[in-house]
Amino acid sequence: MKTPKRILPLVEDGIVDAVLRQLMSGKEATVYVVQCGDEIRCAKVYKEANQRGFHQAVHYTEGRKVKNSRSQRAMEKGSRYGRQEQESAWQRSEVDALYKLAAAGVRVPHPFGFYEGVLLMELVTDANGAAAPRLNDLELTAEQAREFHARLIREVARMLCAGIVHGDLSEFNILVDAQGPVIIDLPQAVDAAANNNASRMLERDVDNLANYFAQFAPELKDTQYAREIWAIYQRGELLPDTPLTGRFKENKKAADVYSVMREITSAKDDHEAKLRYQQLKREEGR
Numbered sequence: 001m002k003t004p005k006r007i008l009p010l011v012e013d014g015i016v017d018a019v020l021r022q023l024m025s026g027k028e029a030t031v032y033v034v035q036c037g038d039e040i041r042c043a044k045v046y047k048e049a050n051q052r053g054f055h056q057a058v059h060y061t062e063g064r065k066v067k068n069s070r071s072q073r074a075m076e077k078g079s080r081y082g083r084q085e086q087e088s089a090w091q092r093s094e095v096d097a098l099y100k101l102a103a104a105g106v107r108v109p110h111p112f113g114f115y116e117g118v119l120l121m122e123l124v125t126d127a128n129g130a131a132a133p134r135l136n137d138l139e140l141t142a143e144q145a146r147e148f149h150a151r152l153i154r155e156v157a158r159m160l161c162a163g164i165v166h167g168d169l170s171e172f173n174i175l176v177d178a179q180g181p182v183i184i185d186l187p188q189a190v191d192a193a194a195n196n197n198a199s200r201m202l203e204r205d206v207d208n209l210a211n212y213f214a215q216f217a218p219e220l221k222d223t224q225y226a227r228e229i230w231a232i233y234q235r236g237e238l239l240p241d242t243p244l245t246g247r248f249k250e251n252k253k254a255a256d257v258y259s260v261m262r263e264i265t266s267a268k269d270d271h272e273a274k275l276r277y278q279q280l281k282r283e284e285g286r
Contacts, residue, residue, distance in 0.1 A: 006045045007032065010115055016043065023131060028187060033123060033131070041112060044119040046091050046187075094187040095119055097164055104162040105240065106155055107182045127178040135181065135212070136171035145216035152181050152209055153225050156202070158240045159183075160233050165190050165198045169205035171212045192233070199230050224248040 003011055003019050010016040018035040023042065025031075032043045091114070098111040098121065110122040124132040140148065152174070159166060166189055173185035192198045206226035214221035223246035231248065232238045 004030075004032065004045060006116075006118055007034070007043055010043070010118060010120070013115075015113070015115065015120070019043070026185075028185075034120075036112075036120070040123050042109070042121050042123045044121065046117050046119070090187055091117060091119070093189060094185075097186040097189040100162055101159060101164060101183075101186075104158060106158050106162065107180070108186070109182065109184060124175045124177050124182050124184075126176075132175040132177040132182065134172060135174040135176055138176060140213075140216045142217040145213040145220070148176075148181055149209060149213040149217070149220055152183075153206065153229075153244060153246075154240075155181070155183060156206060156209075156225075157229050157238060157242065157244065160192055160202065160229060161238055161240050163192050165192050165195075165202045166205050167201045170208040202226050202230055 001019055001021060007016060007019055011018075016034045016036055020033045020035060020040070023031040023033050029044045029046045032045065034041055034043045095111055095114040098108055098119075101108045102110055109124055112120040112122070114120070126132045135148070156166070156169070166183065166186060168185065168188050169183065173183070175182045175184055190198050190201060192202075195201075203226035206229070210220050210223055210225075225244060225246050227248040227250070228244060228246065229238065232242060
Protein backbone atom coordinates (compact mmCIF):
# COMPACT_ATOMS: atom_id res chain seq x y z
CA MET A 1 0.00 0.00 0.00
CA LYS A 2 1.02 3.62 -0.35
CA THR A 3 3.17 4.80 2.55
CA PRO A 4 1.27 7.26 4.78
CA LYS A 5 2.85 10.70 4.93
CA ARG A 6 3.59 10.46 8.67
CA ILE A 7 5.45 7.13 8.27
CA LEU A 8 7.47 8.25 5.25
CA PRO A 9 10.35 9.70 7.38
CA LEU A 10 10.72 6.31 9.09
CA VAL A 11 11.02 4.63 5.70
CA GLU A 12 13.56 7.20 4.51
CA ASP A 13 15.62 6.64 7.67
CA GLY A 14 15.52 2.87 7.25
CA ILE A 15 13.54 2.27 10.44
CA VAL A 16 10.56 0.88 8.50
CA ASP A 17 11.03 -1.09 5.27
CA ALA A 18 7.42 -1.16 4.10
CA VAL A 19 3.85 -0.47 5.18
CA LEU A 20 1.85 -3.67 4.65
CA ARG A 21 -1.69 -2.63 5.57
CA GLN A 22 -3.86 -0.57 7.88
CA LEU A 23 -4.80 -2.51 10.99
CA MET A 24 -7.31 -0.16 12.58
CA SER A 25 -8.37 3.46 12.92
CA GLY A 26 -9.60 4.69 16.27
CA LYS A 27 -10.54 7.86 18.08
CA GLU A 28 -6.95 8.91 18.69
CA ALA A 29 -4.76 7.14 16.13
CA THR A 30 -4.46 4.95 13.06
CA VAL A 31 -2.43 1.77 13.38
CA TYR A 32 -0.54 0.17 10.46
CA VAL A 33 1.19 -3.18 10.10
CA VAL A 34 4.76 -2.55 8.96
CA GLN A 35 7.82 -4.53 7.93
CA CYS A 36 11.00 -3.83 9.93
CA GLY A 37 13.79 -6.06 8.69
CA ASP A 38 12.73 -9.62 9.44
CA GLU A 39 10.02 -8.56 11.89
CA ILE A 40 6.41 -7.47 11.51
CA ARG A 41 5.48 -4.63 13.84
CA CYS A 42 2.82 -1.96 14.37
CA ALA A 43 3.15 1.74 13.67
CA LYS A 44 0.69 3.85 15.63
CA VAL A 45 0.19 7.23 13.97
CA TYR A 46 -1.43 9.73 16.32
CA LYS A 47 -4.11 11.96 14.90
CA GLU A 48 -3.91 15.73 15.21
CA ALA A 49 -5.75 17.16 18.22
CA ASN A 50 -8.59 18.58 16.12
CA GLN A 51 -9.15 15.18 14.49
CA ARG A 52 -9.29 13.11 17.65
CA GLY A 53 -12.47 12.03 19.37
CA PHE A 54 -10.61 11.64 22.66
CA HIS A 55 -9.61 15.03 24.01
CA GLN A 56 -6.98 15.90 26.60
CA ALA A 57 -9.37 16.50 29.48
CA VAL A 58 -7.70 18.20 32.44
CA HIS A 59 -8.48 15.29 34.77
CA TYR A 60 -6.15 13.12 32.66
CA THR A 61 -3.28 15.58 32.29
CA GLU A 62 -3.31 16.74 35.92
CA GLY A 63 0.04 16.05 37.55
CA ARG A 64 1.93 15.58 34.29
CA LYS A 65 5.16 17.52 34.07
CA VAL A 66 7.72 18.02 31.32
CA LYS A 67 11.46 18.25 31.92
CA ASN A 68 11.88 21.44 29.88
CA SER A 69 10.81 24.43 32.00
CA ARG A 70 10.23 26.61 28.92
CA SER A 71 7.84 24.02 27.51
CA GLN A 72 6.07 23.73 30.87
CA ARG A 73 5.52 27.50 31.05
CA ALA A 74 4.29 27.61 27.45
CA MET A 75 1.85 24.77 28.12
CA GLU A 76 0.50 26.56 31.20
CA LYS A 77 0.04 29.79 29.19
CA GLY A 78 -1.66 27.96 26.31
CA SER A 79 0.46 29.59 23.59
CA ARG A 80 0.74 28.05 20.14
CA TYR A 81 4.10 26.57 21.04
CA GLY A 82 2.62 25.41 24.34
CA ARG A 83 -0.23 23.61 22.57
CA GLN A 84 2.28 21.88 20.30
CA GLU A 85 4.32 20.82 23.32
CA GLN A 86 1.18 19.65 25.11
CA GLU A 87 0.27 17.53 22.10
CA SER A 88 3.76 16.05 22.01
CA ALA A 89 3.62 15.34 25.76
CA TRP A 90 0.24 13.65 25.33
CA GLN A 91 1.73 11.30 22.75
CA ARG A 92 4.94 10.66 24.69
CA SER A 93 2.93 9.73 27.76
CA GLU A 94 1.88 6.47 26.10
CA VAL A 95 5.47 5.69 25.13
CA ASP A 96 6.68 6.35 28.68
CA ALA A 97 3.86 4.26 30.15
CA LEU A 98 4.56 1.33 27.81
CA TYR A 99 8.25 1.23 28.70
CA LYS A 100 7.52 1.51 32.41
CA LEU A 101 4.77 -1.11 32.41
CA ALA A 102 6.71 -3.55 30.24
CA ALA A 103 9.59 -3.29 32.71
CA ALA A 104 7.15 -3.97 35.56
CA GLY A 105 5.92 -7.17 33.91
CA VAL A 106 2.53 -5.85 32.79
CA ARG A 107 1.23 -7.45 29.60
CA VAL A 108 1.39 -4.55 27.14
CA PRO A 109 2.80 -4.38 23.58
CA HIS A 110 6.57 -4.03 23.66
CA PRO A 111 7.59 -0.54 22.42
CA PHE A 112 10.43 -0.12 19.90
CA GLY A 113 10.63 3.65 19.75
CA PHE A 114 8.80 6.91 19.13
CA TYR A 115 9.56 8.94 16.01
CA GLU A 116 7.86 12.31 15.35
CA GLY A 117 4.37 11.28 16.37
CA VAL A 118 4.68 7.63 15.31
CA LEU A 119 4.94 4.89 17.94
CA LEU A 120 6.61 1.71 16.74
CA MET A 121 5.66 -1.35 18.79
CA GLU A 122 5.07 -5.07 18.87
CA LEU A 123 2.27 -6.57 16.78
CA VAL A 124 0.23 -8.67 19.20
CA THR A 125 -0.86 -11.88 17.46
CA ASP A 126 -3.07 -14.89 18.13
CA ALA A 127 -1.98 -18.55 18.09
CA ASN A 128 -2.05 -18.56 14.28
CA GLY A 129 0.13 -15.47 13.87
CA ALA A 130 -2.77 -13.22 12.85
CA ALA A 131 -3.44 -9.89 14.56
CA ALA A 132 -4.94 -10.65 17.97
CA PRO A 133 -8.66 -9.89 18.38
CA ARG A 134 -10.04 -7.38 20.83
CA LEU A 135 -11.69 -8.77 23.93
CA ASN A 136 -15.10 -7.45 22.89
CA ASP A 137 -14.96 -9.55 19.70
CA LEU A 138 -14.81 -12.83 21.64
CA GLU A 139 -17.60 -15.01 23.01
CA LEU A 140 -16.45 -16.34 26.36
CA THR A 141 -17.50 -19.19 28.59
CA ALA A 142 -18.13 -18.43 32.26
CA GLU A 143 -14.85 -20.12 33.12
CA GLN A 144 -12.90 -18.04 30.58
CA ALA A 145 -14.57 -14.86 31.84
CA ARG A 146 -13.54 -15.60 35.43
CA GLU A 147 -9.99 -16.42 34.35
CA PHE A 148 -9.55 -13.31 32.17
CA HIS A 149 -11.15 -11.09 34.81
CA ALA A 150 -8.80 -12.40 37.52
CA ARG A 151 -5.77 -11.92 35.27
CA LEU A 152 -6.77 -8.37 34.34
CA ILE A 153 -7.42 -7.41 37.97
CA ARG A 154 -3.92 -8.62 38.71
CA GLU A 155 -2.62 -6.49 35.80
CA VAL A 156 -4.46 -3.43 37.17
CA ALA A 157 -2.80 -3.99 40.55
CA ARG A 158 0.59 -4.48 38.90
CA MET A 159 0.11 -1.22 36.96
CA LEU A 160 -0.72 0.61 40.18
CA CYS A 161 2.42 -0.81 41.79
CA ALA A 162 4.27 0.89 38.91
CA GLY A 163 2.44 4.14 39.73
CA ILE A 164 0.07 4.10 36.75
CA VAL A 165 -3.70 3.95 36.28
CA HIS A 166 -4.88 3.19 32.73
CA GLY A 167 -7.77 5.68 32.85
CA ASP A 168 -9.77 4.28 29.93
CA LEU A 169 -9.66 0.50 30.40
CA SER A 170 -12.45 -1.54 28.84
CA GLU A 171 -13.05 -4.53 26.58
CA PHE A 172 -12.28 -2.29 23.59
CA ASN A 173 -8.62 -1.71 24.49
CA ILE A 174 -7.68 -5.21 25.54
CA LEU A 175 -6.31 -7.69 23.01
CA VAL A 176 -6.26 -11.45 23.53
CA ASP A 177 -3.22 -13.29 22.23
CA ALA A 178 -2.25 -16.94 22.63
CA GLN A 179 -1.33 -16.35 26.29
CA GLY A 180 -4.32 -14.22 27.26
CA PRO A 181 -5.23 -10.53 27.69
CA VAL A 182 -2.86 -7.73 26.61
CA ILE A 183 -3.62 -4.12 27.62
CA ILE A 184 -3.30 -1.43 24.93
CA ASP A 185 -4.05 2.29 24.33
CA LEU A 186 -2.37 4.25 27.12
CA PRO A 187 -2.02 7.94 26.10
CA GLN A 188 -4.50 8.91 28.81
CA ALA A 189 -2.71 6.93 31.56
CA VAL A 190 -2.41 8.92 34.78
CA ASP A 191 0.18 9.17 37.53
CA ALA A 192 -1.45 7.52 40.55
CA ALA A 193 0.47 9.67 43.03
CA ALA A 194 0.17 13.04 41.26
CA ASN A 195 -3.37 12.95 39.89
CA ASN A 196 -6.24 13.61 42.31
CA ASN A 197 -8.61 11.70 40.03
CA ALA A 198 -6.56 8.49 40.04
CA SER A 199 -8.71 6.56 42.54
CA ARG A 200 -11.90 7.43 40.67
CA MET A 201 -10.34 6.40 37.35
CA LEU A 202 -9.11 3.13 38.83
CA GLU A 203 -12.62 2.41 40.07
CA ARG A 204 -14.08 3.14 36.65
CA ASP A 205 -11.53 0.88 34.94
CA VAL A 206 -12.28 -1.99 37.32
CA ASP A 207 -16.04 -1.43 37.07
CA ASN A 208 -15.79 -1.61 33.27
CA LEU A 209 -14.11 -5.00 33.58
CA ALA A 210 -16.70 -6.27 36.06
CA ASN A 211 -19.62 -5.10 33.93
CA TYR A 212 -18.22 -6.71 30.79
CA PHE A 213 -17.28 -10.08 32.27
CA ALA A 214 -20.53 -10.24 34.27
CA GLN A 215 -22.30 -10.93 30.96
CA PHE A 216 -20.68 -14.37 31.09
CA ALA A 217 -20.17 -14.81 34.85
CA PRO A 218 -22.83 -12.70 36.68
CA GLU A 219 -21.24 -13.02 40.13
CA LEU A 220 -18.37 -10.75 39.03
CA LYS A 221 -20.78 -7.80 38.99
CA ASP A 222 -20.75 -7.62 42.80
CA THR A 223 -16.98 -7.62 43.32
CA GLN A 224 -15.24 -4.58 44.81
CA TYR A 225 -11.67 -4.96 43.67
CA ALA A 226 -11.10 -1.26 42.97
CA ARG A 227 -11.73 -0.11 46.53
CA GLU A 228 -9.79 -3.04 47.93
CA ILE A 229 -6.78 -2.39 45.69
CA TRP A 230 -6.78 1.37 46.31
CA ALA A 231 -7.04 0.94 50.08
CA ILE A 232 -4.05 -1.42 50.10
CA TYR A 233 -2.15 0.99 47.82
CA GLN A 234 -2.86 3.93 50.14
CA ARG A 235 -1.47 1.97 53.07
CA GLY A 236 1.73 1.44 51.07
CA GLU A 237 1.25 -2.33 51.15
CA LEU A 238 0.31 -3.13 47.55
CA LEU A 239 2.61 -5.59 45.78
CA PRO A 240 2.19 -7.28 42.37
CA ASP A 241 1.28 -10.54 44.12
CA THR A 242 -0.77 -9.16 47.02
CA PRO A 243 -3.72 -11.53 47.64
CA LEU A 244 -7.03 -9.94 46.58
CA THR A 245 -10.54 -11.02 47.54
CA GLY A 246 -12.86 -8.65 45.69
CA ARG A 247 -14.43 -7.70 49.02
CA PHE A 248 -14.12 -4.37 50.77
CA LYS A 249 -15.46 -3.19 54.11
CA GLU A 250 -15.52 0.57 54.38
CA ASN A 251 -14.33 2.09 57.62
CA LYS A 252 -17.38 4.05 58.78
CA LYS A 253 -15.85 5.17 62.06
CA ALA A 254 -16.38 8.90 62.32
CA ALA A 255 -13.27 11.03 62.48
CA ASP A 256 -12.67 12.76 65.82
CA VAL A 257 -12.72 16.28 64.39
CA TYR A 258 -12.54 17.99 67.79
CA SER A 259 -9.37 16.11 68.76
CA VAL A 260 -7.77 17.01 65.46
CA MET A 261 -8.68 20.68 65.91
CA ARG A 262 -7.28 20.65 69.46
CA GLU A 263 -3.98 19.28 68.12
CA ILE A 264 -3.88 21.97 65.43
CA THR A 265 -4.66 24.75 67.93
CA SER A 266 -2.06 23.44 70.36
CA ALA A 267 0.60 23.30 67.66
CA LYS A 268 -0.31 26.85 66.57
CA ASP A 269 -0.08 28.15 70.16
CA ASP A 270 3.31 26.47 70.62
CA HIS A 271 4.58 28.01 67.40
CA GLU A 272 3.38 31.49 68.37
CA ALA A 273 4.92 31.14 71.84
CA LYS A 274 8.24 30.16 70.26
CA LEU A 275 8.13 33.21 67.98
CA ARG A 276 7.40 35.51 70.95
CA TYR A 277 10.30 34.00 72.91
CA GLN A 278 12.67 34.51 69.97
CA GLN A 279 11.50 38.10 69.62
CA LEU A 280 12.13 38.78 73.33
CA LYS A 281 15.64 37.29 73.09
CA ARG A 282 16.41 39.55 70.15
CA GLU A 283 15.18 42.63 72.05
CA GLU A 284 17.28 41.68 75.12
CA GLY A 285 20.38 41.43 72.97
CA ARG A 286 20.12 44.96 71.66
